[in-house]
Amino acid sequence: MGATFIEKLLRRNTGIADAKCGDIVTANVDRVMIHDIFIPFVKEKFEEMGFTEIWDPDKVVLIYDHLVPASQLDDPRHHRIGNEFAAKYGLTHVHRSDGICHQLMTEAGYVKPGNVVFGTDSHTTTYGCVGAFSSGIGYTEMASILGTGTLWVKIPETIKVVIDGELPEHVTSKDVILRLIGDLTAAGASYCALEFSGSTVENMTVASRMTMANMAIEAGAKCALFTPDEKTAEYCAVELTEDMKTLSGDPDANYLKTIHYQAEELVPALACPSQVDKIRPVSELEGLEIDQVFLGSCTNGRLEDLRTAAAIVKGKTVAPFVKFIVTPASRKIYLEALEDGTLDTLAAAGAIITHPGCGLCCGRTGGILTDGERVVATNNRNFLGRMGTSKVEIYLASPATAAACAVTGKITLP
Amino acid sequence: MAETFTARIWALGDDIDTDIVIPTEYLALKTVQDMTPYAFSPLRPELAAQIQPGDVIVAGKNFGCGSSREQAPEVIKALGVKAVIAGSFARIFYRNAINNGLLLIECPALCTDVQDGDEITVEVGKSITVGGRTYPIGALPENLLDIINAGGLVKAMRKRNGLD
Structure with missing residues (x-):
């Protein structure tokens, strides 16, 4: 064998x-x-x-x-x-x-x-x-x-x-x-x-x-x-x-x-509050209003992720009531994204660019949320209380979905 | 001879992750004792104050999933919890608990049959009895028993290094 x-x-x-x-x-x-x-x-x-x-x-x-x-x-x-x-x-x-x-x-x-x-x-x-x-x-x-x-x-x-x-x-x-x-x-x-x-x-x-x-x-x-x-x-x-x-x-x-x-049969997906295995297609939740988007973490804070998001928000602006937080996974990625204009595009669209690190993913800094708020995030966990209070709704998504949501202020297909 | 004890239980559900056991914002407090008031706070903020030494936590499947934080079993132990009985355990939590000498027992049928305040009798390695019903339980694998018998991994290493 x-x-x-x-x-x-x-x-x-x-x-x-x-x-x-x-x-x-x-x-x-x-x-x-x-x-x-x-x-x-x-x-x-x-x-x-x-x-x-x-x-x-x-x-x-x-x-x-x-x-x-x-x-x-x-x-x-x-x-x-x-x-x-x-x-x-x-x-x-x-x-x-x-x-x-x-x-x-x-x-x-x-x-x-x-x-x-x-x-x-x-x-x-x-x-x-x-x-x-x-x-x-x-x-x-x-x-x-x-x-x-x-x-x-x-x-x-x-x-x-x-x-x-x-x-x-x-x-x-x-x-x-x-x-x-x-x-x-x-x-x-x-x-x-x-x-x-x-x-x-x-x-x-x-x-x-x-x-x-x-x-x-x-x-x-x-x-x-x-x-x-x-x-x-x-x-x-x-x-x-x-x-x-x-x-x-x-x-x-x-x-x-x-x-x-x-x-060919796979679609953009979301992990819904508050378990990573509660998966639904983005198409089923379109239109749900959101307060924040987080693009970053060891899951999806790499150059290709930032570029994907930049291509989607290029020439557009982040929805008025949405905070779009972008956290490159490393200094190297930060510098590369600075060099090739990716950060420029994201910032021009209204993103808040933060220092490389774990940042919001572990809920200690840089954009924690409170009761009743809803966030679309590219990290790996949507557990109860992970990004602020236990009454925050965290939806996990791809960088493409996250960027599309940042522009409309609602859950949106990329 | 197998150890036998009787305890009051606290009943929790499936997939109790270690962010629930102790949220990240409290992980940099100086000692595990300092963290105990915040145990289980995202799910049941009042629970840490209600747990008394000698109590037992009963939960469903996948207890301790998520983060590798070893403060999770340490906080549970610091609250005086005698054992955690669950349908199943996530693997990092399982290793961490064994290394800290926290007794873990797998018993998938128990969690759906009990509620807060029930009294259970545990005969370690043999069975659990509650309200006249008896549930068989297994024994620990041998390599883990060695660590438990040494009194945890720190003590096992101290012995290796000729200190105890």
Whole structure:
């Protein structure tokens, strides 16, 4: 019998040639990411455990993004502790205002195809976009990795998702993943790997794949996996080796199930309040009035997302009562969008451009909402209270849908 | 011998995410104890003050989904909650809870049959009894029992490092 992607990857990593789904193995960690909210807790647990040095400081990345710039009085303490921690243990990969952790991990070259990566954030599944096994963990497990360089994992079962064909105009990878989450439900891929393939996926940019890998956790998945190709290699600045090409699921592998979509049949979608799996077509909710639009986050704050929105709002103006908040995912993206005129177009239409970072997505800063308000947002979660009070209605959408809504002030098809 | 205890329960629904357990705006407070008054506030603002040490939370499927924040199981533990019984658990929450020594029990049938204030009797690894009905429950996998038996992951690592 053949092997799934995750079985092959963990066999390479552990050296256990017959490792298979259901086995508990000790993985050797290639890279870890800790963001600013959890740094003080990781430090506390690490020292309480009695470790005095980090297993490999080069493999540790600290990223300040949720609390940058500080919006509450307790926030700067996290950065001070982070700086002290880095100095004490010789950590050199520290990003203090460069953008969102998940964007930076791939963009700055910390993650390569075939790697095993853990981060103190549930959206760590993102790095599957380049063919890495990556998953979110808590700060206690992170502290134990900093000391040992290893973590136990149960090799997950795999759900194979095949998408073939050409996506219709204004239907994006965000609409694909929303549809999948709606079909699977919020717990439908719990403890599983999601393995993506098919011609639609092959034709996607790495950035679009990133959107899908990012949201795999919203169906409960442990990881998402995309087979490395030429685009992956170019993005990661590595040579595409024969070894990397073998990182794909075999047709006769042991899959839990296979789900197939035909791209031409997919439509712009919304995740309705307050669950990510409450999916409805945009067409069914057209006309519903909104107060705000948020374009950003590790899900959809990349250059292609900003360009998509800019093309839709170009020469138009944001509806009078709508605040259109645009947050590039990283400084690099911010600069590229500045350079090519994308930010110019968005600002001219009436967008509020903010600094790169997590921003509004985690509801701490930059546009929080109150009772009775409704927001269309391109991020990954619409949970109760995520962007302000628990009586805010959050609709998750693609950048194209979000931009169309910003112009009309109503839920609108792009 | 299996541990047996009786507790008052608080009943919650499906998909209780960790943003509900403890919202992001309170995650930078200095200690987990400081966060406890805000536990479950988006869903039931009054609940944190009502929970008494020794109480048990009963919920539906996918408890602890969403964010990886380990403050979620820590806040529940800091409130004195003895155990969380749910139809199923999201995986990051599950690992975090085990690492902090919070008892988790899977029992899909229980949540639809109980309400706030019911009294349940739990025989760990065997069964739950409420109002004359008995529900069988499973035991933890062995590799997780090792962490629990060590008293959580911090203690397991201290032992590894020759400190305890």
